[in-house]
Amino acid sequence: MSTSISQSARPQGDAPALPPATSRLLVPALALAVLAFSMMQTLLVPALPSFMVEFDIDSALAGWILTSFLLCGAVAAPILGSLGDRFGHRKMLILTLAIFLAGSVITILTNSFMVLLIGRVLQGASTATFPLALAIVRLNLSGAPQRAAFGWLSGVVGLGAGVALVVGGLVLEASSWQWLFVTGAFMGALALILVIIAVPTSGRGKPGRTDWAGTALLVVGLVSFLLAISQGGKWGWASLEILGLFLLGAIALLCLVFVELRTESPLIDMRTLARPALAITHGISLFIGFIPYTFYIGLPVLLQSPATPGIGHGFTVTQTGLALLPGALLVFFGGRFAPALITRLGVKATACIALLIMAIGSLGIALAPNNLAMIIGFFAIFGLGNGFGFTVLANLVALMAPQEEIAAAMGVNSVVRTVGSALGTPVATTILASVALSNSGAATLNSYSVLFMVSVATSILGTVLALTLRISSRR
Numbered sequence: 001m002s003t004s005i006s007q008s009a010r011p012q013g014d015a016p017a018l019p020p021a022t023s024r025l026l027v028p029a030l031a032l033a034v035l036a037f038s039m040m041q042t043l044l045v046p047a048l049p050s051f052m053v054e055f056d057i058d059s060a061l062a063g064w065i066l067t068s069f070l071l072c073g074a075v076a077a078p079i080l081g082s083l084g085d086r087f088g089h090r091k092m093l094i095l096t097l098a099i100f101l102a103g104s105v106i107t108i109l110t111n112s113f114m115v116l117l118i119g120r121v122l123q124g125a126s127t128a129t130f131p132l133a134l135a136i137v138r139l140n141l142s143g144a145p146q147r148a149a150f151g152w153l154s155g156v157v158g159l160g161a162g163v164a165l166v167v168g169g170l171v172l173e174a175s176s177w178q179w180l181f182v183t184g185a186f187m188g189a190l191a192l193i194l195v196i197i198a199v200p201t202s203g204r205g206k207p208g209r210t211d212w213a214g215t216a217l218l219v220v221g222l223v224s225f226l227l228a229i230s231q232g233g234k235w236g237w238a239s240l241e242i243l244g245l246f247l248l249g250a251i252a253l254l255c256l257v258f259v260e261l262r263t264e265s266p267l268i269d270m271r272t273l274a275r276p277a278l279a280i281t282h283g284i285s286l287f288i289g290f291i292p293y294t295f296y297i298g299l300p301v302l303l304q305s306p307a308t309p310g311i312g313h314g315f316t317v318t319q320t321g322l323a324l325l326p327g328a329l330l331v332f333f334g335g336r337f338a339p340a341l342i343t344r345l346g347v348k349a350t351a352c353i354a355l356l357i358m359a360i361g362s363l364g365i366a367l368a369p370n371n372l373a374m375i376i377g378f379f380a381i382f383g384l385g386n387g388f389g390f391t392v393l394a395n396l397v398a399l400m401a402p403q404e405e406i407a408a409a410m411g412v413n414s415v416v417r418t419v420g421s422a423l424g425t426p427v428a429t430t431i432l433a434s435v436a437l438s439n440s441g442a443a444t445l446n447s448y449s450v451l452f453m454v455s456v457a458t459s460i461l462g463t464v465l466a467l468t469l470r471i472s473s474r475r
Helices: 020-042 045-055 064-087 089-109 113-140 143-174 178-198 212-235 240-261 276-304 317-345 347-367 372-400 403-434 445-467
Strands: 003-006 469-472
Touching: 020 064, 020 089, 020 113, 020 143, 020 178, 045 064, 045 113, 045 143, 045 276, 045 317, 064 089, 064 113, 064 212, 064 403, 089 113, 089 178, 113 143, 113 178, 113 372, 113 403, 143 178, 143 276, 143 317, 143 372, 212 240, 212 403, 276 317, 276 347, 276 372, 276 403, 276 445, 276 469, 317 347, 317 372, 347 372, 347 445, 372 403, 403 445, 445 469
Parallel strands: 003 469
Antiparallel strands: none
């Protein structure tokens, strides 16, 4: 069944006029804050083998260096977004960047894997920079400048995640893994300074209480599912431990629904999620969060595997990053071009186009994972669709959310998208570690084809979901 909402049901109003200097710096300051977060999602991907040697851990455990960041982000984004609505978005953005810097310092100084994970958890709070930045744009800009700013920020999310693979490789080949965190700390500190200078103070919103019960249940549910997915191949999918984790996760998330329905200021507003139009948007967000991580995990492994006949390409980490750079750049340009496409074709059509382009990019690589030209070309196609997708999501949520709740709404959407990303890492590593393996237990070309066919299927499911959302406009 299609769901219709009116684009004019959320009038933008006139945003307050900003001083010229502040106006010029506002979007660059917010973009740099978002860039620091987006790069730290994947900056460490080239260093995962180094972490495995440094801390004597396997690939599944090393994957938690990425997953811990995403897991914290899934929880921190709605909390800090809601606090931004109540106490001011600028204050919460500054606090978020300060927490990010603290986590960066911890990771730079530690030689313990567990302490490293603690630092990564603190860095994960930076996921809230995206919904907070979108809320600040919504409150301070309107019309075409607002749509352009959404395009910039959405493009930066994808650009940072892709460019980080290149930067991470360059830094790792020139120095040690600690300098990856130094790079992140430098960007976070610069973003913090610019935010303090350029972002205007916003007033307090409606009072409320932090939903700690919902937070705890969300953490238990997500950790249980992610741990089960990441360790299923090692512990056995039918083992009591894995089945128990799946059961615990299901119970925690079911309890979360009941708790949120009875909480005055819920972490995740289930009544809002129950609105079909917004539920569809969040479903699309889940897919758009999941799909890129099959590439971020799968392609570096494929390109860096030994160049044995018909399988790997024998690339260095820097060569791998350079091969993926065109796709990363097209994510950014897709985000910049998407507002014009939305204006011309509408949000629904743009969402469908984005997901179909992602499906085409995935299919091309799935059919020829041993062909370097196909990998580079179709990953670039995929990047364009991914850039469209990020911007579509920002526009959909901004369209439907009341202005006084915009950061919380963006935060919930970030939860869903980040959960998708967090699922992508263990799913990708599980497929490569357990599907169509060679006699020696290594991944084969068929393993990679299965991984990217999962991306094709997910993209098609997202397209079908997007077709059920009809956006009508009153002129």
